[in-house]
Amino acid sequence: MNYSIVIPTTGRPQLATLLRALDASRGPRPAEVIVVDDRPAGEPLTLPRIRFRVRQLRSGGRGPAAARNTGWRAARTEWIAFLDDDVLTDVDWTQRLSEDLDGLGDTVAASVARLDVPLPGYRRPDDDERDTLALTGARWITADMAYRRSALVEVGGFDERFPRAFREDADLALRVCKAGYRIADGRRVTTHPARSGGFLASVRRQRGNADNALMRAKHGRHWRQLTGEGPGRLGRHALTTLTGVAAAGLAATGRRRAATLAGGAWAGLTAEFATRRIAPGPRTPREITRMVLTSALIPPVACAHRLRGELRVREPAAAVLFDRDDTLIEDVPYLGDPAGVRPVPGAAAALGVLRSAGVQLGVVSNQSGVARGYLTTDSVRAVNERVDELLGPFQTWQVCPHGPEDACACRKPRPGMVLRAAEVLGVDVRRCVVVGDTGADVEAAAAAGATGVLVPTARTLPDEVERARRDALVATDVTAAARLAMEVL
Template identity: 50%
Template sequence: MGGRGQRALGPGHADDAYAVVTPTLGRPSLSACLRALAEAGGPRPVRVVLVDDRHRTGGAPLTVDVPAPLRGVTSVVRGRARGPAAARNDGWRAAGDVPWIVFLDDDVVPGPTWGDDLALDLAEATDDTAAITARIDVPLPPDRRPTDWERNTAGLATARWITADMVYRRAALEAVGGFDERFRRAFREDADLALRVIGAGWTVSAGARTTTHPVRPADRWVSVRLQAGNADDVLMTRLHGPGWWSRAGAPRGRLPGHLAVTATAAAALSCAVLRRPRAAAVCAAAWLAGTAEFALARIAPGPRTRDELATMALTSVAIPPAAVWHWLRGQVAHRRTPALVTYEASAPPRARHRLVRERVRR
C-alpha cells in the first residue's frame, strides 16, 4: 500500500483496485448516486454490484439509470430481503477477488473529487488496515431550524463507522465472516463489524473523501419505527459487553427514561383498574411530567411549526412504550446469544456459534 505503487493482486487487479457494493430497495436516488460516482474524478471502480433487496418484486427488473462509464462493470444481483447486512454480504461476495470493497448506500452522493480522495485513502492504508471511513455531510435547511427527523439524519455525520460510505479490505471481511445478518435494520451492523475486525487485530482509519447524505422524506411516525433499534442494542451488549457504547462512540439514548415513563403509565393503569384513584392520579401525573419533558426536549431545537409540534406531541407519547417493547423483545430474542470472545473474533458467525456449543457440551 502506502508507497508500494500498484502491485497486481490476482487476475489483473492492482492492490488499490476497488469494487462498489450498493444494496438498494429501488429508490430513485440510486441513479443520482451512480451518476455522481461516474462523474467523480480519479480511478473508477473495477466493479459495481447493485444488490436488489426488494421484497416480492414479482420479477420486475430494478429500475436504474447506470451512467455509460459504469455500464461495462455494473451488475445486479438478487438479494434475500433480509436487511442491509445480508445484502452487503451478498454484494461483496459477488464482487470477486477485488482487494477493496466500498460500501455505498443508495441515497448518498459521492463528492466531485471522491475517486481521487479514495485513491489517497487507500495509498495511506497500512497492512493491518481493515477499513477506512469517509466524511459524511448532511445538508440541513439554511433558512430554519432542523426538524427532529433532520437532526436524527444529521447524526450520521458524526457516526464513527457508518457504512453509508465505508471501504473494507476484502481480506478483513473474509477473516471475520462479513456482516452479522442478525442485524436486520440499517442500525448497529456497522459498529458490530468494526468492533469485530478491531478485535481480530485489524485497525480502522479515518479517510479524507467526502460523501453527501441528503435527508430523505419521512412520515410523521418514522421516529417511532426507529425504536426497533433498541433490540439491536441488546444484541450488541450480548456480543460485545456493556462497554461497547464507549468503544463505538455511540450515544446511549434515553432508554432509562423511557423505562421510567412507561412504568409510570403501567402503574397508573393498574391503579385505576384496582380502583385506587389517588395512586392512579399520582402515577398519571408522573407519566405526564416525563412525557412533557421528553416532548419539550425535542421541540426546543426544532422549527416549532404547527406540524412539527403535533408530530412531537404524538410521537413523544408513543416512543417510550415502543422503545421498551423492542428492548424487551431483544432481551427475549437474544437471551441465549453468547458473548464474542477475542480468540473467536475472526471466525464467521456460524462457526463461532458452533465453537461455543461444542465448548458447552464438553
Template identity: 55%
Template sequence: MSAGPAGATPPVPAGRQGRRGRHVAAASARYCVVVPTVGRPGLARLLTTLVGQEGPAPVQVVVVDDRPTDPGTRDGASLSGRRADPAQDPCERACAQAREAGLDVLLVRSGGRGAAAARNAGWRRARTEWIVFVDDDVELPAGWARALAADLADCPADVGGVQGRLVVPLPQGRRPTDWERGTAGLETAAWITADMAYRREALVDVGGFDERFPRAFREDSDLALRVQDAGWRLVRGEHTSVRPVRPADDLASARQQRGNADDVLMGALHGPRWRQRAEAAVGRLPWHAVTVAAGAGTLAAAATGRRRVAAVAAAGWLGLTADFAWRRIAPGPRSGDEVRRMLLTSALIPPLAVWHRLRGELAWRGPGRPASWPPPVRAVLFDRDGTLVHDVPCNGDPDLVRPVDGAAEALARVRAAGLATAIVSNQPGVGRGLLTTAQVDAVNARVEELLGPFDAVVYCPDGPDAPSPYRKPEPGMVLEAARRLGVTPAECLLIGDIGADVEAALAAGARAVLVPTPLTRPEEVEATAAVVGSLPEAVDLALAVAPPARQSGGRR
C-alpha cells in the same frame, strides 16, 4: 486451490504486526463499490454521481437488491417464480443506465434478508483489495474518487478500514426538524457504512457483517469492533460524501425503536463497554423505562380503585412525556405539523423502546452467550447434475443416473456428522418442455435410492429465458432449502460444479465450494474462493467448519 469454503473465517494472518508502517503502493489501491438497496430512487442518483468521477474508477460496482423474493409457486420439490419485468424494475433501470454511461455494474439479489446480508452478498462477489460500502441514499461529489484513492494509497498494511466523511445538508432559513437533526447525527457517527472502505482481507478475517442484525443499525458498529479485535486498525479518511435527509412519515422515529433489541445483541457480543468502544450515544432508555412505569402504575391504580395513586402516577407520566416532547420540539421549527408529530411519537416512543428492549433481552440474554460470527455449518446443500451424479442433459430417465466417484461415501460422512443434507438443482428442461416434473421426481428418487435420503430436495423448473428468483444464480432455492431444513442460510454450505452454484450460495448468505468439471469455465474457477478437485474433498471442507459436537454424534 483454496484453503477453505467461501464465507469461512480463516485465522488472523501471521505476521500482520510485522507489516506495521509499510505503506501500500498507490497503484495497488484497486476497489469495488458495494451498494445495498431496496429499490429507492436514490440509487439512480448515486450511480449518476459515480459516473465520470475524477481519479481511479471502481473496478466494479456491485448493486445488491435486497427486496423480498416473490413467494412463487411451491409444488412438492418444485419451486417456480417470476421476477418483475426488468424494464419496469427501478434497480434494473438504474444499473442499465449506469452501464450505458461506462460503469461496470453487477446486480445481485439477496432475498430481503437485511442490510448486513445484502452487504455480505456484495463484497463476497468482489475480488479487489478494497471494498467501499456506500448507501443508496448517498451522493458522491466531484473529487470523491480522487480523495478515496489518496486515502487508500496512504494506508499502512495494518489498516483494515477507512471511514469517509459524511455531510448532511440541513435546510436554510428555518430550524431543522427532529428527523433532520437525527439524520445530521450521522456526520459524527463512528464507522458507519454509508461511506466506509474495508480491506477485503479484514472482511474475510471476521466473516463479514453479522446477519443477526436485521436492520441497517448497529451492524456496522459490530463489524468495526470485530475487525479491531482481529488486529486491524480503523482510520478516518478525507474523502467526503453527501447524505441528503430523505422524507419520513409521522411514525418513522417510532419504528426506529426496534434498534433497542439490536443494542442488547451488541452488549451480549461485546460486553458492557461496547458503547464506549463504538463511540455510540447512551440514549434515553432509562427515562423511557420510568415513563412506562408511571403509565403502567396509572392503569394499575385505576383498575384497583386507588384514585389518588392513579392521579399521582398519571401526573408523573404526563410530566415525563411532556418533558420528552418539549426537548424534541424546542430546537425545531415548531410548526403545527412538527408539534403534532412530536406529541404523537413522544407518547409512543417510551413503551416501544422498552418493549423492543425486553424483546432483545429475551432473544439474546437467555442461557449462554450468542455464538461468534459466522456460525458453524449445520447443513450441506448439493447441486445434483455434475456434482452428485454425472451430468446427462435434460435427463428424465432414472436408468441413466450414475453417481460421481466417492459420492455415496462422502454423503455418508456428512450424515454421520449429524449435518442436514439437501439437493438444490436447476431443471430448465421442464420450462423448455423437454421434461415433465414427474420425470424429474423419478430421477431424484433414483438419486436418493443410490445415495441415501436427503432432508430436502428443491429444484427450479424455470427455463433460462424466464427471469426467475429461484433459478441459480439467484438465491431463492438456497433460501428455501435452508427454510425447509430449519437452519439459517449462514449455516449452509453449497457444493456445486459451476459458477451459478457459487453465486446462488453467496447471494443467499451461504458458504460455497466449487468442484470443477470439464464444463466449468476457467473464469468461474478463477472467481471462486474455495475450489477443490473432488466431492470428497469438498465434504472435508464442510466438516472442517461444522460444530465439533456434531462431528462425533447425531443430529439434534
C-alpha cells in the same frame, strides 16, 4: 486502485443519481459496481447507462447486512467500497477514495468517509433531519466506508441478524477492531440527504432497540462507550412506561389518589421528553403536535422492542467450527493456490443445513507451511477467500501460522483457536462443536471445553479413531458430522 463498489438498494430513485455521479467522478475507476437488489421479488432494476461495469445481484429482501454480504462476496478486488443508495458523491470522490486507501498498511482494515448532511438554511432542522444529522458524528457509518476484503472474510462480514440499517455497521467495526485491525478516517466527503419518514417516523425507529439488545449480547454492557455513543434513554423510557402502566392499573382498581400521583409522574416525564425534542426544532404547530404525540408513544414502544430483542438474544447461541483441509476441502499439502481448492463431497449441503438452523460457522486451521517457508500469509488468505467463496459465509476464520516447535497456544491440539473463535462469535465454548479429521482437532475441542467430532479419512491414524470413539464422537462424513452436531447442540 484495486477496488469494487457495492451498493445495496431497495430500488430508491436516488440510486440512478448516485450511479451517474460515480460515472462523472474523476479518479481511478472501480473494477465494477455491484448493485444488490434487496427487494423480495420483482423485475430487475432499470439502471442508467454508464461507462464502467455494473452488475446486479439479488439478496431476497433479507436486509442491508445480507445485501452487503452478497455484494462483497461476489467481488474479487482487494478493497470493497460500500455506499448507500441515497448518498451523493462529489466529482472527485474516486480520486479521494484512492488517496484514502493508498498506502494503508496491512493492519488497517477500513477507511471511513466524512458525511455532510445539508440542512435548510431558513429554519431549524426538524426531528427527522436531526436524526440524519447524527450520522455525521457516528464513528463507523457504512453509508460510505471501504473495507479490505480479507478482513471481511476473516470476521465473517456483516452479521445478518441485524435486519435493518442500524447497528450492523458498528457491530462489524467492533469485530474488526477486536481482530486486531485499525480503521482509518478518510478525507473524502459524501453528501447524505436528510431523510423524511412521515409523522410517526420516530416511533418506527424504536425498532432499533431490539438491535441494541443484540449489541449488548455480543459486545457487553459497555458497547455504547466502545462505539463512542452516549448512554441512551432506555432507562428513562422504562420509568415513563412504568408510571403510565401504574397510573392505568391504579385507576382501574379505584385507587384514585395513587393513580393521580402516578399519572402526574408520567405526565411530567413525558413533558420533559417532548420539551427536549421540541426545543431544537422549527417549533411549527405541526412539528410541536408531532413531538408531543410521539413523545407519549416512544417510551412504551421502545421498551417493547427492547424486551423482544432481549428475549431473542437469550436463546443460547451455538457454533460449529471446522478444520479446513480434508474436512471442508480436499487436502493438498501446503496449498497456496486458490485454483487448487476443491470442496469435499457433501460439504456445501452440510453447511447449508447448519445455517438453516441458525448455527454460526467458523474455521480453525493449522497452517504450519507459513512457519516452514512453504506458504505466505497472503497465499493462505487467498486460499481461505476461495473456500469462503465456494462454501461460505463463515463467521470467523482462525488460522495458526506456527510450526510444532513454536510451542504456541493456538496450534491444535492446543485450544487457543477454539477459544478465540468462541469469543469472536459470542458463544459459550461449551455450545461449540469442532469437526476435523485428526486427533488434534478433537483434542483441541476437549481442551477448550467444546465437543469434538472426528471425520476419519485415509490419513487419519487408527489410534486417533479409537480415542475419538472413546472420548468424542465419530462421523462417517461431513454430512453425518453436521447431523451429530445438531443433536449435540
